[in-house]
Amino acid sequence: MNGDGCLAGTFTARRGDLAVAIDLDVAPGRTLALFGPNGAGKSTVLAAIAGLLPLEAGRLRLGDRVLADASSGRVLAPEARRVGVVFQDYLLFGHLTVRDNVAFASRMAGASRRASREAADRWLERVGAGGLAARHPLALSGGQQQRVAVARALAAEPDVLLLDEPLSALDVEVRVDLRRELADHVRGFAGPTILVTHSLADAAIADEVAVLEQGVVTQRGTLDDLRRAPATPYVERLVHAAA
Amino acid sequence: MPAALVVVAILALAVLMLPLVALVVRAPWADLPALVTSAPVLEALRLSLVTATIATVVCLALGVPLAVLLAHSADAPAPLRRLLRAAVTVPLLLPPVVGGIALLLLLGRRGLIGGWLAETWGVTIPFTTGAVVIAQVFVSMPFLVFAVEGALSGADRRVEQAAATLGASRWQVFRHVTLPLVAPGVAAGAVLCFTRALGEFGATITFAGSLPGVTRTLPVASYLALQSDPDEAIAIALLLLAVAVAVLLLLRDRWVPGVRA
Numbered sequence: 359m360n361g362d363g364c365l366a367g368t369f370t371a372r373r374g375d376l377a378v379a380i381d382l383d384v385a386p387g388r389t390l391a392l393f394g395p396n397g398a399g400k401s402t403v404l405a406a407i408a409g410l411l412p413l414e415a416g417r418l419r420l421g422d423r424v425l426a427d428a429s430s431g432r433v434l435a436p437e438a439r440r441v442g443v444v445f446q447d448y449l450l451f452g453h454l455t456v457r458d459n460v461a462f463a464s465r466m467a468g469a470s471r472r473a474s475r476e477a478a479d480r481w482l483e484r485v486g487a488g489g490l491a492a493r494h495p496l497a498l499s500g501g502q503q504q505r506v507a508v509a510r511a512l513a514a515e516p517d518v519l520l521l522d523e524p525l526s527a528l529d530v531e532v533r534v535d536l537r538r539e540l541a542d543h544v545r546g547f548a549g550p551t552i553l554v555t556h557s558l559a560d561a562a563i564a565d566e567v568a569v570l571e572q573g574v575v576t577q578r579g580t581l582d583d584l585r586r587a588p589a590t591p592y593v594e595r596l597v598h599a600a601a
Numbered sequence: 602m603p604a605a606l607v608v609v610a611i612l613a614l615a616v617l618m619l620p621l622v623a624l625v626v627r628a629p630w631a632d633l634p635a636l637v638t639s640a641p642v643l644e645a646l647r648l649s650l651v652t653a654t655i656a657t658v659v660c661l662a663l664g665v666p667l668a669v670l671l672a673h674s675a676d677a678p679a680p681l682r683r684l685l686r687a688a689v690t691v692p693l694l695l696p697p698v699v700g701g702i703a704l705l706l707l708l709g710r711r712g713l714i715g716g717w718l719a720e721t722w723g724v725t726i727p728f729t730t731g732a733v734v735i736a737q738v739f740v741s742m743p744f745l746v747f748a749v750e751g752a753l754s755g756a757d758r759r760v761e762q763a764a765a766t767l768g769a770s771r772w773q774v775f776r777h778v779t780l781p782l783v784a785p786g787v788a789a790g791a792v793l794c795f796t797r798a799l800g801e802f803g804a805t806i807t808f809a810g811s812l813p814g815v816t817r818t819l820p821v822a823s824y825l826a827l828q829s830d831p832d833e834a835i836a837i838a839l840l841l842l843a844v845a846v847a848v849l850l851l852l853r854d855r856w857v858p859g860v861r862a
Contacts, residue, residue: 410762436765437773449763453781463767466777514767 361421362386365518365550369416369428371399371406377414378402378573384550391564391581392554395592399573400554401446404520407552408443409436420517420550437466442516446523448507450495456482456506457491463514481509486539501532508543519544519551525560537563558584558600569593621842628839629832636836644814645822645837652730652818653798656737660745660794663738665787668749669779693743700739701807708735708808732809733816737798744797745790752786753779789852796848800841 363386370379378399384390392400405411406426407418413428420441426433451459458465460478465471482488487505490498495506504524511519524540525533541563544551553564561567562581569577569590577589588594629636636642671689674682692700708715708726718724726732764778765771780787802820809816811825823837 408762408766410765436762437768437770439766440768441766443763443766445759445763449757449760451760451764451778451781453784462764462769462777466764466767466769466773510767 363421365420367416367418369418370414371402371411372414373402376573380575386549389544389551389553389564391561391567392552392570393561393567394570395556398570400570401522404522404554408441408520409434409439440517441520442511442514443520444507444511444524448503450503450506452496456493456495459495459506460509460513478513481513485509500528501536504536517549519547519549521553523554558596624838628835632832633836636833637840642837645817645819649799649819652733652737653795656734656741656798657791657795659738660742661791664742664745665749668746671750672753689743689746692739697740697803698807701736701804704736704808727808728810728816730815733805733818736804736808737801740801740804741794741797744793748790748793749783749786752783756782792848792852799844
Protein backbone atom coordinates (compact mmCIF):
# COMPACT_ATOMS: atom_id res chain seq x y z
CA MET A 359 0.00 0.00 0.00
CA ASN A 360 1.23 3.49 -0.83
CA GLY A 361 0.93 6.73 1.12
CA ASP A 362 -1.02 6.89 4.38
CA GLY A 363 -3.38 4.11 3.27
CA CYS A 364 -6.42 6.20 4.20
CA LEU A 365 -9.64 5.88 2.26
CA ALA A 366 -10.44 9.55 1.92
CA GLY A 367 -12.55 11.79 -0.24
CA THR A 368 -15.40 14.19 -0.58
CA PHE A 369 -17.84 13.23 -3.28
CA THR A 370 -21.38 13.03 -4.54
CA ALA A 371 -22.85 9.88 -6.09
CA ARG A 372 -26.30 9.42 -7.50
CA ARG A 373 -28.62 6.48 -7.88
CA GLY A 374 -32.04 7.32 -9.27
CA ASP A 375 -33.45 10.45 -7.67
CA LEU A 376 -31.21 10.37 -4.63
CA ALA A 377 -27.85 12.15 -4.68
CA VAL A 378 -25.63 11.29 -1.74
CA ALA A 379 -22.94 13.70 -0.58
CA ILE A 380 -20.33 12.44 1.82
CA ASP A 381 -16.98 13.31 3.30
CA LEU A 382 -14.83 10.32 4.22
CA ASP A 383 -11.53 9.74 5.94
CA VAL A 384 -11.00 6.22 7.21
CA ALA A 385 -7.52 5.23 8.38
CA PRO A 386 -6.06 1.72 7.92
CA GLY A 387 -7.27 -0.62 10.63
CA ARG A 388 -10.20 1.68 11.43
CA THR A 389 -13.86 0.97 10.79
CA LEU A 390 -16.53 3.48 9.90
CA ALA A 391 -20.18 2.51 10.22
CA LEU A 392 -22.49 4.16 7.71
CA PHE A 393 -25.68 4.12 9.65
CA GLY A 394 -29.14 5.12 8.50
CA PRO A 395 -32.62 4.09 7.42
CA ASN A 396 -33.33 2.15 4.22
CA GLY A 397 -33.11 4.34 1.15
CA ALA A 398 -30.76 6.84 2.79
CA GLY A 399 -28.06 6.17 0.18
CA LYS A 400 -25.71 3.96 2.20
CA SER A 401 -25.32 1.33 -0.50
CA THR A 402 -24.85 4.09 -3.07
CA VAL A 403 -21.77 5.25 -1.17
CA LEU A 404 -20.38 1.70 -1.16
CA ALA A 405 -21.06 1.26 -4.88
CA ALA A 406 -19.20 4.52 -5.60
CA ILE A 407 -16.21 3.42 -3.52
CA ALA A 408 -16.15 -0.01 -5.18
CA GLY A 409 -16.26 1.64 -8.61
CA LEU A 410 -19.65 0.22 -9.52
CA LEU A 411 -21.15 3.71 -9.75
CA PRO A 412 -19.48 6.86 -11.14
CA LEU A 413 -18.95 9.91 -8.96
CA GLU A 414 -21.17 12.82 -9.86
CA ALA A 415 -18.74 15.24 -8.26
CA GLY A 416 -15.69 15.17 -6.04
CA ARG A 417 -12.77 12.87 -5.56
CA LEU A 418 -11.84 9.68 -3.79
CA ARG A 419 -8.39 8.36 -2.96
CA LEU A 420 -6.88 5.36 -1.28
CA GLY A 421 -3.50 6.33 0.10
CA ASP A 422 -1.90 8.18 -2.78
CA ARG A 423 -3.89 6.24 -5.37
CA VAL A 424 -6.76 8.19 -6.96
CA LEU A 425 -9.75 5.88 -7.23
CA ALA A 426 -11.98 8.42 -8.94
CA ASP A 427 -11.91 12.11 -9.72
CA ALA A 428 -15.04 13.58 -11.27
CA SER A 429 -13.32 16.80 -12.34
CA SER A 430 -10.50 15.15 -14.31
CA GLY A 431 -12.64 12.18 -15.30
CA ARG A 432 -10.05 9.77 -13.94
CA VAL A 433 -11.69 6.56 -12.88
CA LEU A 434 -10.09 3.34 -11.74
CA ALA A 435 -12.11 0.29 -12.85
CA PRO A 436 -13.57 -1.83 -10.02
CA GLU A 437 -11.23 -4.73 -10.83
CA ALA A 438 -8.19 -2.45 -10.35
CA ARG A 439 -9.27 -0.88 -7.05
CA ARG A 440 -8.53 -3.71 -4.64
CA VAL A 441 -11.72 -2.88 -2.78
CA GLY A 442 -13.35 -5.98 -1.31
CA VAL A 443 -17.12 -6.07 -0.89
CA VAL A 444 -19.42 -8.30 1.13
CA PHE A 445 -22.76 -7.67 -0.54
CA GLN A 446 -26.04 -7.55 1.31
CA ASP A 447 -27.34 -10.72 -0.35
CA TYR A 448 -23.78 -12.05 -0.71
CA LEU A 449 -23.95 -12.58 -4.51
CA LEU A 450 -22.06 -15.84 -4.37
CA PHE A 451 -21.44 -17.59 -7.69
CA GLY A 452 -24.05 -20.31 -8.00
CA HIS A 453 -22.14 -22.22 -10.67
CA LEU A 454 -19.06 -22.68 -8.49
CA THR A 455 -18.47 -24.63 -5.30
CA VAL A 456 -17.85 -22.76 -2.08
CA ARG A 457 -14.13 -23.47 -2.44
CA ASP A 458 -14.02 -22.06 -5.98
CA ASN A 459 -16.02 -19.01 -4.91
CA VAL A 460 -13.32 -18.20 -2.40
CA ALA A 461 -10.54 -19.14 -4.85
CA PHE A 462 -12.04 -16.89 -7.57
CA ALA A 463 -9.98 -13.73 -6.98
CA SER A 464 -6.73 -15.66 -6.79
CA ARG A 465 -7.58 -17.54 -10.01
CA MET A 466 -8.40 -14.29 -11.81
CA ALA A 467 -5.07 -12.89 -10.66
CA GLY A 468 -3.36 -15.77 -12.45
CA ALA A 469 -2.53 -18.15 -9.60
CA SER A 470 -2.72 -21.87 -10.29
CA ARG A 471 -5.94 -23.72 -9.52
CA ARG A 472 -4.21 -25.76 -6.87
CA ALA A 473 -2.61 -22.83 -5.02
CA SER A 474 -5.86 -20.86 -5.21
CA ARG A 475 -7.85 -23.72 -3.76
CA GLU A 476 -5.38 -24.31 -0.96
CA ALA A 477 -5.53 -20.63 -0.02
CA ALA A 478 -9.34 -20.76 -0.25
CA ASP A 479 -9.44 -23.68 2.16
CA ARG A 480 -7.32 -21.72 4.65
CA TRP A 481 -9.70 -18.77 4.44
CA LEU A 482 -12.70 -21.01 4.86
CA GLU A 483 -11.12 -22.48 8.00
CA ARG A 484 -10.58 -18.99 9.35
CA VAL A 485 -14.23 -18.00 8.97
CA GLY A 486 -15.36 -21.31 10.44
CA ALA A 487 -16.67 -22.71 7.15
CA GLY A 488 -13.97 -25.32 6.51
CA GLY A 489 -16.52 -28.11 6.19
CA LEU A 490 -18.44 -26.34 3.44
CA ALA A 491 -15.71 -26.24 0.78
CA ALA A 492 -17.25 -28.80 -1.56
CA ARG A 493 -20.83 -27.57 -1.13
CA HIS A 494 -22.77 -25.40 -3.53
CA PRO A 495 -23.25 -21.94 -2.08
CA LEU A 496 -26.91 -21.42 -2.93
CA ALA A 497 -27.83 -24.54 -0.95
CA LEU A 498 -26.35 -23.06 2.24
CA SER A 499 -28.11 -21.27 5.08
CA GLY A 500 -27.89 -17.49 5.31
CA GLY A 501 -25.29 -17.63 8.05
CA GLN A 502 -23.13 -20.07 6.09
CA GLN A 503 -23.41 -17.95 2.94
CA GLN A 504 -22.35 -14.91 4.95
CA ARG A 505 -19.21 -16.67 6.18
CA VAL A 506 -18.36 -17.72 2.62
CA ALA A 507 -18.94 -14.17 1.35
CA VAL A 508 -16.58 -12.81 4.02
CA ALA A 509 -13.96 -15.42 3.14
CA ARG A 510 -14.31 -14.66 -0.58
CA ALA A 511 -13.83 -10.93 -0.02
CA LEU A 512 -10.86 -11.36 2.35
CA ALA A 513 -9.18 -13.99 0.16
CA ALA A 514 -8.81 -11.32 -2.55
CA GLU A 515 -6.49 -9.54 -0.07
CA PRO A 516 -8.16 -6.18 -0.66
CA ASP A 517 -6.80 -2.83 0.54
CA VAL A 518 -10.28 -1.72 1.64
CA LEU A 519 -13.16 -3.78 2.99
CA LEU A 520 -16.79 -2.78 2.40
CA LEU A 521 -19.56 -4.60 4.26
CA ASP A 522 -23.11 -3.93 3.06
CA GLU A 523 -25.59 -4.94 5.77
CA PRO A 524 -23.65 -8.19 6.24
CA LEU A 525 -25.87 -9.34 9.11
CA SER A 526 -29.29 -8.05 8.10
CA ALA A 527 -30.37 -11.19 6.21
CA LEU A 528 -29.74 -13.44 9.21
CA ASP A 529 -31.97 -14.85 11.92
CA VAL A 530 -31.69 -13.31 15.34
CA GLU A 531 -30.14 -16.44 16.90
CA VAL A 532 -27.16 -16.67 14.53
CA ARG A 533 -26.82 -12.93 14.28
CA VAL A 534 -25.19 -12.44 17.66
CA ASP A 535 -22.54 -15.11 17.00
CA LEU A 536 -21.83 -13.92 13.51
CA ARG A 537 -21.57 -10.31 14.67
CA ARG A 538 -18.84 -11.34 17.10
CA GLU A 539 -17.04 -13.31 14.39
CA LEU A 540 -17.36 -10.43 11.94
CA ALA A 541 -15.95 -8.04 14.54
CA ASP A 542 -12.92 -10.36 14.84
CA HIS A 543 -12.37 -10.41 11.07
CA VAL A 544 -12.73 -6.65 10.86
CA ARG A 545 -10.23 -6.19 13.69
CA GLY A 546 -7.84 -8.53 11.92
CA PHE A 547 -8.12 -6.59 8.66
CA ALA A 548 -5.27 -4.14 8.09
CA GLY A 549 -6.97 -1.65 5.76
CA PRO A 550 -9.86 0.78 6.17
CA THR A 551 -13.29 -0.82 6.61
CA ILE A 552 -16.73 0.62 6.00
CA LEU A 553 -19.74 -1.15 7.43
CA VAL A 554 -23.21 -0.23 6.21
CA THR A 555 -25.99 -0.99 8.64
CA HIS A 556 -29.33 0.16 9.96
CA SER A 557 -28.81 -1.59 13.29
CA LEU A 558 -27.16 0.11 16.25
CA ALA A 559 -26.00 -3.27 17.57
CA ASP A 560 -24.14 -3.96 14.31
CA ALA A 561 -22.69 -0.44 14.32
CA ALA A 562 -20.96 -1.35 17.58
CA ILE A 563 -18.36 -3.19 15.46
CA ALA A 564 -17.15 0.20 14.17
CA ASP A 565 -14.82 2.77 15.73
CA GLU A 566 -16.85 5.66 14.38
CA VAL A 567 -20.37 6.14 13.08
CA ALA A 568 -21.65 8.45 10.34
CA VAL A 569 -25.43 8.77 10.23
CA LEU A 570 -26.78 9.08 6.71
CA GLU A 571 -30.31 10.34 6.16
CA GLN A 572 -31.71 11.07 2.71
CA GLY A 573 -28.29 11.47 1.16
CA VAL A 574 -26.86 13.73 3.84
CA VAL A 575 -24.61 12.96 6.82
CA THR A 576 -26.57 14.24 9.80
CA GLN A 577 -24.31 13.14 12.64
CA ARG A 578 -20.80 11.83 13.14
CA GLY A 579 -19.14 10.40 16.22
CA THR A 580 -18.70 7.28 18.28
CA LEU A 581 -21.67 5.13 19.15
CA ASP A 582 -21.50 6.62 22.67
CA ASP A 583 -21.70 10.13 21.20
CA LEU A 584 -24.84 9.11 19.32
CA ARG A 585 -26.35 7.61 22.47
CA ARG A 586 -25.49 10.66 24.58
CA ALA A 587 -26.52 13.33 22.16
CA PRO A 588 -28.65 12.12 19.23
CA ALA A 589 -28.64 14.92 16.66
CA THR A 590 -31.79 13.95 14.76
CA PRO A 591 -35.18 12.48 15.62
CA TYR A 592 -34.21 9.31 13.70
CA VAL A 593 -31.14 8.67 15.84
CA GLU A 594 -33.03 9.57 19.01
CA ARG A 595 -35.81 7.11 18.19
CA LEU A 596 -33.34 4.27 17.62
CA VAL A 597 -31.30 5.05 20.73
CA HIS A 598 -34.46 4.99 22.82
CA ALA A 599 -35.65 1.77 21.19
CA ALA A 600 -32.31 0.11 21.99
CA ALA A 601 -32.20 1.40 25.57
CA MET B 602 -64.29 -22.82 -20.03
CA PRO B 603 -67.27 -22.67 -22.45
CA ALA B 604 -67.99 -25.89 -24.36
CA ALA B 605 -67.70 -24.08 -27.71
CA LEU B 606 -64.12 -23.07 -26.90
CA VAL B 607 -63.23 -26.65 -26.02
CA VAL B 608 -64.55 -27.80 -29.40
CA VAL B 609 -62.50 -25.17 -31.24
CA ALA B 610 -59.43 -26.02 -29.17
CA ILE B 611 -59.75 -29.69 -30.12
CA LEU B 612 -60.09 -28.63 -33.76
CA ALA B 613 -56.90 -26.61 -33.38
CA LEU B 614 -55.11 -29.64 -31.93
CA ALA B 615 -56.33 -31.69 -34.88
CA VAL B 616 -54.89 -29.14 -37.31
CA LEU B 617 -51.53 -29.45 -35.58
CA MET B 618 -51.48 -33.19 -35.02
CA LEU B 619 -53.38 -34.87 -37.89
CA PRO B 620 -50.73 -34.23 -40.57
CA LEU B 621 -48.11 -35.82 -38.31
CA VAL B 622 -50.45 -38.72 -37.55
CA ALA B 623 -50.90 -39.23 -41.30
CA LEU B 624 -47.13 -39.21 -41.74
CA VAL B 625 -46.65 -41.86 -39.09
CA VAL B 626 -49.61 -44.01 -40.24
CA ARG B 627 -48.74 -43.97 -43.92
CA ALA B 628 -45.04 -44.49 -43.42
CA PRO B 629 -43.61 -47.56 -45.19
CA TRP B 630 -42.53 -49.12 -41.90
CA ALA B 631 -41.49 -52.47 -43.42
CA ASP B 632 -39.09 -50.85 -45.88
CA LEU B 633 -38.01 -48.12 -43.49
CA PRO B 634 -34.64 -49.59 -42.42
CA ALA B 635 -33.64 -50.09 -46.06
CA LEU B 636 -34.92 -46.65 -47.06
CA VAL B 637 -33.11 -44.63 -44.40
CA THR B 638 -29.87 -46.53 -45.00
CA SER B 639 -29.94 -46.12 -48.78
CA ALA B 640 -26.92 -44.33 -50.22
CA PRO B 641 -28.71 -41.09 -51.23
CA VAL B 642 -30.41 -40.75 -47.84
CA LEU B 643 -27.21 -41.45 -45.91
CA GLU B 644 -25.38 -38.95 -48.09
CA ALA B 645 -28.03 -36.29 -47.40
CA LEU B 646 -28.06 -37.18 -43.70
CA ARG B 647 -24.30 -36.83 -43.43
CA LEU B 648 -24.38 -33.49 -45.27
CA SER B 649 -27.24 -32.25 -43.09
CA LEU B 650 -25.53 -33.21 -39.84
CA VAL B 651 -22.20 -31.69 -40.88
CA THR B 652 -23.67 -28.41 -42.17
CA ALA B 653 -26.11 -27.99 -39.27
CA THR B 654 -23.31 -28.62 -36.78
CA ILE B 655 -21.01 -26.07 -38.43
CA ALA B 656 -23.90 -23.59 -38.68
CA THR B 657 -24.61 -24.05 -34.94
CA VAL B 658 -20.97 -23.45 -34.06
CA VAL B 659 -20.93 -20.30 -36.23
CA CYS B 660 -24.20 -19.13 -34.65
CA LEU B 661 -22.71 -19.67 -31.17
CA ALA B 662 -19.52 -17.77 -32.01
CA LEU B 663 -21.40 -14.85 -33.56
CA GLY B 664 -24.73 -15.00 -31.78
CA VAL B 665 -23.63 -15.05 -28.13
CA PRO B 666 -21.76 -11.72 -28.43
CA LEU B 667 -24.76 -10.28 -30.31
CA ALA B 668 -27.07 -11.44 -27.51
CA VAL B 669 -24.81 -9.76 -24.96
CA LEU B 670 -24.84 -6.56 -27.02
CA LEU B 671 -28.63 -6.75 -27.25
CA ALA B 672 -28.93 -7.27 -23.48
CA HIS B 673 -26.63 -4.29 -22.85
CA SER B 674 -28.57 -2.11 -25.29
CA ALA B 675 -31.07 -1.36 -22.51
CA ASP B 676 -28.98 1.76 -21.88
CA ALA B 677 -28.80 2.72 -25.57
CA PRO B 678 -31.11 5.30 -27.20
CA ALA B 679 -34.50 3.81 -28.06
CA PRO B 680 -34.21 4.07 -31.89
CA LEU B 681 -30.87 2.24 -31.87
CA ARG B 682 -32.25 -0.40 -29.54
CA ARG B 683 -35.28 -0.98 -31.79
CA LEU B 684 -33.11 -1.14 -34.90
CA LEU B 685 -30.88 -3.75 -33.29
CA ARG B 686 -33.83 -5.84 -32.20
CA ALA B 687 -35.48 -5.55 -35.64
CA ALA B 688 -32.27 -6.70 -37.35
CA VAL B 689 -32.40 -9.93 -35.35
CA THR B 690 -36.17 -10.38 -35.67
CA VAL B 691 -36.61 -9.86 -39.43
CA PRO B 692 -34.85 -13.09 -40.53
CA LEU B 693 -37.14 -14.89 -38.09
CA LEU B 694 -40.27 -13.50 -39.77
CA LEU B 695 -38.96 -13.61 -43.34
CA PRO B 696 -39.95 -16.49 -45.65
CA PRO B 697 -36.71 -18.48 -46.02
CA VAL B 698 -36.94 -18.21 -49.83
CA VAL B 699 -36.65 -14.45 -49.49
CA GLY B 700 -33.56 -15.01 -47.36
CA GLY B 701 -32.14 -17.20 -50.13
CA ILE B 702 -32.77 -14.55 -52.78
CA ALA B 703 -31.24 -11.89 -50.54
CA LEU B 704 -28.16 -14.07 -50.02
CA LEU B 705 -27.83 -14.51 -53.81
CA LEU B 706 -27.99 -10.75 -54.25
CA LEU B 707 -25.23 -10.33 -51.67
CA LEU B 708 -22.95 -13.26 -52.43
CA GLY B 709 -24.00 -14.37 -55.95
CA ARG B 710 -21.66 -13.91 -58.93
CA ARG B 711 -23.09 -10.45 -59.58
CA GLY B 712 -23.89 -9.82 -55.94
CA LEU B 713 -22.91 -6.90 -53.77
CA ILE B 714 -19.88 -8.69 -52.37
CA GLY B 715 -19.99 -11.83 -54.53
CA GLY B 716 -18.73 -10.04 -57.68
CA TRP B 717 -15.71 -8.72 -55.84
CA LEU B 718 -15.07 -12.11 -54.22
CA ALA B 719 -15.18 -13.83 -57.61
CA GLU B 720 -12.99 -11.29 -59.43
CA THR B 721 -10.42 -10.65 -56.73
CA TRP B 722 -10.18 -13.99 -55.02
CA GLY B 723 -11.76 -16.36 -57.50
CA VAL B 724 -14.19 -17.46 -54.81
CA THR B 725 -17.79 -18.32 -55.68
CA ILE B 726 -20.07 -19.14 -52.82
CA PRO B 727 -23.53 -20.02 -54.23
CA PHE B 728 -24.24 -23.71 -54.85
CA THR B 729 -21.45 -24.88 -52.53
CA THR B 730 -21.59 -26.60 -49.15
CA GLY B 731 -20.47 -23.26 -47.71
CA ALA B 732 -23.63 -21.70 -49.13
CA VAL B 733 -25.71 -24.31 -47.30
CA VAL B 734 -24.06 -23.32 -44.02
CA ILE B 735 -24.52 -19.59 -44.70
CA ALA B 736 -28.22 -20.11 -45.47
CA GLN B 737 -28.62 -22.11 -42.26
CA VAL B 738 -26.81 -19.50 -40.19
CA PHE B 739 -29.03 -16.76 -41.64
CA VAL B 740 -32.27 -18.47 -40.67
CA SER B 741 -31.23 -20.01 -37.35
CA MET B 742 -29.10 -17.39 -35.61
CA PRO B 743 -32.11 -15.40 -34.30
CA PHE B 744 -33.20 -18.45 -32.30
CA LEU B 745 -29.86 -18.57 -30.53
CA VAL B 746 -29.68 -14.82 -29.99
CA PHE B 747 -33.11 -14.59 -28.41
CA ALA B 748 -32.59 -17.67 -26.22
CA VAL B 749 -29.33 -16.27 -24.84
CA GLU B 750 -30.69 -12.76 -24.50
CA GLY B 751 -33.70 -14.11 -22.60
CA ALA B 752 -31.38 -15.96 -20.22
CA LEU B 753 -29.28 -12.84 -19.74
CA SER B 754 -32.22 -10.62 -18.89
CA GLY B 755 -33.59 -13.24 -16.50
CA ALA B 756 -30.29 -13.63 -14.63
CA ASP B 757 -29.10 -11.62 -11.63
CA ARG B 758 -26.34 -9.65 -13.32
CA ARG B 759 -25.07 -8.20 -10.03
CA VAL B 760 -22.83 -11.26 -9.65
CA GLU B 761 -20.86 -9.73 -12.53
CA GLN B 762 -20.24 -6.69 -10.32
CA ALA B 763 -19.22 -8.96 -7.48
CA ALA B 764 -16.71 -10.62 -9.83
CA ALA B 765 -15.30 -7.22 -10.85
CA THR B 766 -14.68 -6.29 -7.20
CA LEU B 767 -12.74 -9.55 -6.91
CA GLY B 768 -10.35 -8.36 -9.59
CA ALA B 769 -11.87 -10.00 -12.68
CA SER B 770 -11.34 -8.04 -15.90
CA ARG B 771 -14.30 -7.49 -18.22
CA TRP B 772 -13.24 -10.45 -20.34
CA GLN B 773 -12.76 -12.64 -17.25
CA VAL B 774 -16.20 -11.63 -15.98
CA PHE B 775 -17.73 -12.61 -19.31
CA ARG B 776 -15.81 -15.88 -19.52
CA HIS B 777 -16.04 -17.02 -15.88
CA VAL B 778 -19.32 -15.53 -14.67
CA THR B 779 -21.64 -14.35 -17.45
CA LEU B 780 -21.27 -17.41 -19.69
CA PRO B 781 -21.81 -19.98 -16.91
CA LEU B 782 -24.72 -17.87 -15.68
CA VAL B 783 -26.50 -18.15 -19.04
CA ALA B 784 -25.21 -21.62 -19.95
CA PRO B 785 -28.69 -23.19 -19.87
CA GLY B 786 -29.92 -20.49 -22.26
CA VAL B 787 -26.93 -21.00 -24.53
CA ALA B 788 -27.52 -24.76 -24.57
CA ALA B 789 -31.23 -24.37 -25.30
CA GLY B 790 -30.46 -21.80 -27.99
CA ALA B 791 -27.87 -24.07 -29.59
CA VAL B 792 -30.33 -26.95 -29.77
CA LEU B 793 -33.08 -24.77 -31.27
CA CYS B 794 -30.52 -23.37 -33.68
CA PHE B 795 -29.32 -26.84 -34.73
CA THR B 796 -32.89 -28.03 -35.27
CA ARG B 797 -33.79 -25.01 -37.36
CA ALA B 798 -30.60 -25.41 -39.41
CA LEU B 799 -31.28 -29.10 -39.93
CA GLY B 800 -34.77 -28.36 -41.24
CA GLU B 801 -33.77 -25.42 -43.42
CA PHE B 802 -35.17 -25.73 -46.97
CA GLY B 803 -36.24 -22.50 -48.68
CA ALA B 804 -33.07 -20.45 -48.34
CA THR B 805 -30.93 -23.53 -49.02
CA ILE B 806 -32.57 -24.56 -52.30
CA THR B 807 -32.60 -20.93 -53.50
CA PHE B 808 -29.05 -20.04 -52.54
CA ALA B 809 -27.29 -23.42 -52.61
CA GLY B 810 -29.37 -25.53 -54.98
CA SER B 811 -29.57 -29.32 -54.82
CA LEU B 812 -26.28 -30.96 -55.77
CA PRO B 813 -26.11 -34.51 -54.35
CA GLY B 814 -23.45 -34.74 -51.67
CA VAL B 815 -22.68 -31.02 -51.91
CA THR B 816 -25.85 -29.09 -51.15
CA ARG B 817 -28.64 -31.69 -51.11
CA THR B 818 -29.56 -31.75 -47.42
CA LEU B 819 -32.31 -33.95 -45.94
CA PRO B 820 -35.22 -31.52 -46.44
CA VAL B 821 -34.15 -30.84 -50.04
CA ALA B 822 -33.72 -34.56 -50.70
CA SER B 823 -37.13 -35.27 -49.20
CA TYR B 824 -38.82 -32.67 -51.40
CA LEU B 825 -37.13 -33.99 -54.56
CA ALA B 826 -37.84 -37.63 -53.71
CA LEU B 827 -41.54 -36.88 -53.43
CA GLN B 828 -41.66 -36.78 -57.26
CA SER B 829 -39.54 -39.87 -57.92
CA ASP B 830 -39.79 -42.10 -54.84
CA PRO B 831 -42.52 -41.03 -52.37
CA ASP B 832 -41.57 -43.73 -49.87
CA GLU B 833 -38.06 -42.31 -49.61
CA ALA B 834 -39.53 -38.82 -49.11
CA ILE B 835 -41.71 -40.12 -46.28
CA ALA B 836 -38.79 -41.95 -44.69
CA ILE B 837 -36.70 -38.77 -44.64
CA ALA B 838 -39.67 -36.82 -43.27
CA LEU B 839 -39.98 -39.34 -40.44
CA LEU B 840 -36.29 -38.96 -39.72
CA LEU B 841 -36.69 -35.19 -39.38
CA LEU B 842 -39.81 -35.61 -37.24
CA ALA B 843 -37.87 -37.93 -34.92
CA VAL B 844 -35.19 -35.27 -34.51
CA ALA B 845 -37.83 -32.66 -33.62
CA VAL B 846 -39.39 -34.95 -31.01
CA ALA B 847 -35.96 -35.76 -29.56
CA VAL B 848 -35.24 -32.03 -29.21
CA LEU B 849 -38.57 -31.48 -27.51
CA LEU B 850 -37.77 -34.20 -24.97
CA LEU B 851 -34.26 -32.83 -24.51
CA LEU B 852 -35.44 -29.31 -23.73
CA ARG B 853 -38.64 -30.10 -21.84
CA ASP B 854 -39.76 -26.94 -20.06
CA ARG B 855 -36.79 -25.03 -21.31
CA TRP B 856 -37.82 -24.86 -24.91
CA VAL B 857 -39.37 -21.41 -24.68
CA PRO B 858 -36.45 -18.98 -24.98
CA GLY B 859 -35.48 -17.39 -21.70
CA VAL B 860 -37.57 -19.66 -19.50
CA ARG B 861 -35.61 -22.06 -17.39
CA ALA B 862 -36.96 -25.08 -15.58
